[in-house]
Amino acid sequence: MPEIKIPAEEVFPVLKENILVDGFHVVIDLERSHGSVIVDALHGNEYLDCYGYFATLPLGHNHPKMKDEGFRRSLMTAALANPANSDIYSQEFAAFVKIFRTLAVPDDFRYLFFVAGGALAVENAMKAAFDWKVQKNRVRGIEGGGDKILHFKDAFHGRSGYTLSVTNTDPTKTEGFPQFDWPRISTPYIEFPIDRGAVAKKEEAACAEIEAAFERDPAGIAAILIEPIQAEGGDHHFRPDFFSKLREYANRHEALLIFDEVQTGLGVTGTMWAYEQTSVTPDLICFGKKTQVCGIMSTRRIDEIKTNVFHTSSRINSTWGGNLTDMVRCARYLEIINEDGLVENAAIVGAHLKEGLNELSGDFESVTNVRGTGLLVAMDLPSGDVRNRVWQGCWDRGLAVLACGPRSIRLRPPLVFSEDQAAEALGTLREVLENLG
Incomplete structure (x- = not known):
């Protein structure tokens, strides 16, 4: 042929x-x-x-190290078929997970979920939060709620179903598509050189909006979602102290803190994950782009609800659970990133x-x-x-x-x-x- x-x-x-x-x-x-x-x-x-x-x-x-014959055999083996990783398992899949866990996953994170596409990574993080908050509400005797994501202006989180309601960088990407009316917060990003007084005022205004959103619907907000650096929205950076405030709000109001690291992850910021340059650990991280295969990782905070999505079969899932070829490539990338x-x-x-x-x-x-x-x-x-x-x-x-x-x-x-x-x-x-x- x-x-x-x-x-x-x-x-x-x-x-x-x-x-x-x-x-x-x-x-x-x-x-x-x-x-x-x-x-x-x-x-x-x-x-x-x-x-x-x-x-x-x-x-x-x-890259010269990508020409290794053993790696190329593994890549070809993975590429000739596309196994349904969610239901049938392979040596290649397990080898990738082991390398990913060792070289890319911080110690605070316990659970992994893989999917194809950054938008679907974010969407499944949102679903994990909805599920968690709804069950939290039930424990408190509240039926319903847990159906909103607090997010920020100038954010880009993807173009799939739920993510359309949190993406707002360019009307062309969202206009005319049905969306949810979820709390959208002003973005207190830094302009350089830093005017600390101006940034503090922007943060105060954003925090007032966040507090008002939780006061209006304390049982409704399942998560706070933010990019550590807003990329498409304008490469907006935030003060680490602002992330600390978000952590406090998430803890106080029983919401999960989600960092969308699809663009900031896997070393580009000078640390494996951008959040590592702050004192804050999010509950969920969304990853993709440089990782080739996309997905989410979660801390044990989600285990405050024992029947969370990482323990309940089919609660979140996809046929391929990512893509095995991408996983094999990612594993080799991680080895080279570490070696070099x-x-x-x-x-x-x-x-x-x-x-x-x-x-x-x-x-x-x-x-x-x-x-x-x-x-x-x-x-x-x-x-x-x-x-x-x-x-x-x-x-x-x-x-x-x-x-x-x-x-x-x-x-x-x-x-x-x-x-x-x-x-x-x-x-x-x-x-x-x-x-x-």
Whole structure:
């Protein structure tokens, strides 16, 4: 049988006949792309990758250790069929879970659940919280309730059923689709350089909204849901003290605290999970993107209800329970991340990247609000129009970057990104800014 592949010049014509083609005008060359460099099979152009498939690519392309023959045999074995992991088990599945537990799961977390897709990870975390709160209410003699998720403005948690009610970054993604009217709280994010007085006022306002929401419906709110860093909404960062307040509210009102770490997880912030840079441990973490397979992890707080979703058959489930091929790939990624110290690399190179962006901010009035943790960094431009021109200028000069929020550029390089590549990216950004006109 021939390879399942067509000439690069036929890719867009074939796709446009069948699907909406509104992504980047690049045909990825999966064989020639390497590390943090994307090769376009259509034109032969190379791009320094600060995009990373929307932060899903931890090692870039064709990492030498991914060519290990034993790993490739395991990957092929997993790929030839797609077992229903929820109902029938395999050696490959167990090997992945063991590696994931050892290298990625913090000690405070007891339970795991796997599913395909970050939105479904968040959705199942919400279902775990609904189930928990409803049973908590019954213990107190209250029937019903437990049917709301307190969440934040500028949040992106996915586009599936329940997550449509908490995602609110762009009306195009949610408008016209049925949604629940759940408490939506103002976002007290930091703008840099920090004005502590202004941030404190924003936090006070947000806390007043949270308290009012719990007063209106104390039995209704099942969970507080937040991204440790709001990515699509504008790379919004929060003070650690604000997370401590959320922890207090969740404890006081018998709600679960859920951190959506789909984009911030697996080392990009310079720690395995972003929450580890705070003094707060959430009850549930949603993971995905760089982990390849998505899902949730839970602390033992959920065991305050013994018949929770991690103990009741079919309460949460999916046919494939993730995807075995993704699991095998994730296991190898984790081994390499651990062997090569790539979480530490993200912290070191990310610091250089942010320092360079701050230098650009000092040289160009148009660059403001530089922020970042590890390799998850961003900057603001004066307007959406200027941001779009900078974005296009970067791509035209071979630097793949992303937009976010109303006027931000965000960088999402892989964990293997080097200091030399950071310097190259900063040089390209400088050139673009110098030529804005």
